[in-house]
Amino acid sequence: MSRSPDLERTITLLSEVAGVPSTALWSVVERNRRAPAYQPVVLIRDATIGQVSAVAAHALEMPGLSVQELPARHYEAEEVAAHLFGYVGQVSDPQLGTAEFEGVRSGMVVGKSGIESTYNQLLMGTDGARQVVVDAIGREIDTVGEIAPSEGRQLQLTLDYDLQEAAEAAFKQAGFDGAAVVLDPRSGEILSLVSLPAYDPNAFAMGIDSATWSGLNEDTRRPLNNRALQGRYSPGSTFKIAMAVAALEEGIIDADDRVACHGGGTFYGRFYKCWGSHGSVNMREALEQSCNTYFYTLGQKMEVDQIHKWATALGLGVLSGIDLPHEVQGLVPSTAWKREARGEPWYPGETISVAIGQGAVDVTPLSLAVMMATVANGGTRVTPHLLKAVNDGDGWVPAQPPGPRSQVTLSPETISAVTDGLWNVVNRTGTGGRARIRGSGRHRQDRHRASDLLEGACGGRRDGSRVLRPWLVCLRGTRARAGDRRGRVW
Numbered sequence: 001m002s003r004s005p006d007l008e009r010t011i012t013l014l015s016e017v018a019g020v021p022s023t024a025l026w027s028v029v030e031r032n033r034r035a036p037a038y039q040p041v042v043l044i045r046d047a048t049i050g051q052v053s054a055v056a057a058h059a060l061e062m063p064g065l066s067v068q069e070l071p072a073r074h075y076e077a078e079e080v081a082a083h084l085f086g087y088v089g090q091v092s093d094p095q096l097g098t099a100e101f102e103g104v105r106s107g108m109v110v111g112k113s114g115i116e117s118t119y120n121q122l123l124m125g126t127d128g129a130r131q132v133v134v135d136a137i138g139r140e141i142d143t144v145g146e147i148a149p150s151e152g153r154q155l156q157l158t159l160d161y162d163l164q165e166a167a168e169a170a171f172k173q174a175g176f177d178g179a180a181v182v183l184d185p186r187s188g189e190i191l192s193l194v195s196l197p198a199y200d201p202n203a204f205a206m207g208i209d210s211a212t213w214s215g216l217n218e219d220t221r222r223p224l225n226n227r228a229l230q231g232r233y234s235p236g237s238t239f240k241i242a243m244a245v246a247a248l249e250e251g252i253i254d255a256d257d258r259v260a261c262h263g264g265g266t267f268y269g270r271f272y273k274c275w276g277s278h279g280s281v282n283m284r285e286a287l288e289q290s291c292n293t294y295f296y297t298l299g300q301k302m303e304v305d306q307i308h309k310w311a312t313a314l315g316l317g318v319l320s321g322i323d324l325p326h327e328v329q330g331l332v333p334s335t336a337w338k339r340e341a342r343g344e345p346w347y348p349g350e351t352i353s354v355a356i357g358q359g360a361v362d363v364t365p366l367s368l369a370v371m372m373a374t375v376a377n378g379g380t381r382v383t384p385h386l387l388k389a390v391n392d393g394d395g396w397v398p399a400q401p402p403g404p405r406s407q408v409t410l411s412p413e414t415i416s417a418v419t420d421g422l423w424n425v426v427n428r429t430g431t432g433g434r435a436r437i438r439g440s441g442r443h444r445q446d447r448h449r450a451s452d453l454l455e456g457a458c459g460g461r462r463d464g465s466r467v468l469r470p471w472l473v474c475l476r477g478t479r480a481r482a483g484d485r486r487g488r489v490w
Contacts, residue, residue: 010062017054020044032106042107046072046206073109073116073205079198081164083226084190084324084386086114087201089208112204114226115155115386117325122390125152156389156396158189167194179227179365181384185373187401188382190322193366195231197223229320229327232362237290237431239311239357241375241418244283246310247298248414255283255417261293267300268349287421288430292356299355304346307354308334313408315370315381316363321405322384330363375418379408 011029015022025043032041043065044051052067059065073088091110095101100121104110108127111120128149133142160182167180171194182192197219203212216224225231247253261278264271274292278285286294299307312318317332331337333354335346353359366384374381383402390397425432 006063010065013058013062014043014055014065017058018044018047018051020051040066040068073201075201075205077161078200078202080168081159081161081193082114082198082201083195083228084114084159084164084193085201086116086324087112087199087204088116089204113326114324115157118323119155119387122155123152126150151393153393154391155387156391157386158184158191158388159193159386160191163192164194167192168196168198171196177221177227179231181228181366181369183369183373183382183384185376185382188373188384188404189388189401190384190386193228193386195225195227197221199223226324226326227365229322229324229364229366232328232330232364235316235357235361235363235368237357238368238371239316239354239361239363240287240290240295241422242311242314242316242371243295243298243302243307243355244287244418244421245314245375245410245414246307247302248283248417249310249411250302250306252301252306253283253298255413258282259286259291259294259297261291263293265293265296267296267352270349272296272352283417284421284424287418288424288428290425290431295355296352299351299353300348302351302355304351304354305334305336307351308332308337310408311361311371313381313406314374315405316367317361318367318405320366320370320384321402322366323386323402327366328364330367331361332363333360374408375410375415378415379410381405381408 007029011022011025014020015025020043028041028043047055047067055062055065055067075082075085088109089112091101091104091106091108093106095110096104096106101110104124111117111123116123126149129145129147130143131145132140133144134140163182167182171178171180177196178194179196180192180194181190183190199216248255258280259282260280261274261276263277264273266272272292274296276289276291278289278291278293281289281291281294283294285291308317311332317330319327319329333346333350338344338346338360350359354361370381370384381404383405385402387399389399424430426435
């Protein structure tokens with residue numbers, strides 16, 4: 001509505017005919033008291049047909065009030081990839097005070113999370129404008145000028161939508177909440193990013209009601225939390241890959257050195273159990289069988305700062321730089337960290353737990369995917385990203401991909417030992433046999449290139465030197481319980 005000469009009478013009547021509490025209408029008015037007098041105030045968003053009809057029938061009794069059709073974001077896939085796409089909402093007062101939202105007016109719809117937030121400037125169109133002449137009671141008499149609105153840009157993402165749907169369906173079929181990241185280790189392109197439980201971003205498009213908002217925030221399963229880049233978890237046995245790299249590159253052990261596993265071992269006066277009794281194992285066999293005793297032994301031989309050095313070089317405990325907001329940094333402990341955080345020295349016995357991905361170490365699923373990509377491609381820590389191309393109306397223009405975050409030199413011997421071990425995890429008698437893809441096997445020879453890790457880890461197939469299966473990292477959590485002016489995202 002525009003500023004009516006008799007605002008109180010208009011609000012009272014609107015409340016009666018539209019069935020909206022007058023307190024809610026006055027709340028909107030109060031929030032817009034400082035807005036320019038010529039700027040309309042939106043009193044009811046997403047009005048029903050009944051409300052529109054009622055207002056139209058009483059139009060003469062409510063001068064200055066009008067019904068206007070506005071564009072709204074619609075997410076056809078509903079909850080699929082919800083955390084990736086994000087949602088929109090009215091710009092907040094704190095946002096209006098930042099340079100990023102310069103020129104944005106109160107009441108305008110902006111991106112609040114996900115891709116909607118990161119690329120808000122590209123997705124936002126520009127409002128049109130009309131200059132009109134009105135009479136003394138606010139009725140339009142004439143239009144003296146008009147500027148047409150313009151749409152936001154269209155974005156093409158790296159997302160493989162079929163893969164995204166399949167990944168989410170797999171979690172739901174198994175009855176688990178969790179997260180999954182599918183990352184191309186050559187480029188850093190995100191092919192799938194799953195976080196469950198999720199939410200329906202359509203609930204936010206025209207302003208989320210208080211009951212729905214409260215329900216999302218009070219849900220103990222935390223559907224608004226993006227587990228893929230905000231959840232911090234003990235990595236468990238996946239951390240053994242970083243341990244293997246660190247031990248080999250620091251010269252702590254040779255890949256052919258053997259460790260005896262008889263169900264565990266005693267370190268610093270305490271017995272640590274292994275999940276099995278594996279006999280005498282070298283590094284390849286220890287990775288294949290996920291032998292805790294072998295990696296306890298590495299932990300005893302290594303300093304925690306050596307582990308920290310190589311784990312962070314591979315991408316753990318540091319931000320990935322993904323083009324999504326609110327990424328959380330994991331933790332790979334070090335002597336400096338404990339001194340600063342707890343005012344205590346690091347005790348060698350603590351390294352034993354860290355060696356199998358427990359203790360103080362915790363990581364995000366996304367950072368695990370980066371670690372695997374770094375090993376898989378031979379040492380390049382790629383930057384995960386989602387934007388592939390932009391269309392401003394004149395055709396698609398490829399987006400400039402972000403460069404690598406860093407480069408780490410891995411010896412051929414390290415790559416060979418780790419990739420052999422991980423290939424065995426899936427394709428021999430290892431702990432990952434269920435990930436084997438039937439018909440994707442290959443000959444034993446020529447397995448000494450970094451890219452072979454992908455086949456070994458996920459049962460993928462190869463075409464010459466090109467890796468056809470990207471790396472997948474999943475986190476299985478607890479069992480689950482019960483057309484617009486903004487540009488499109490493809």
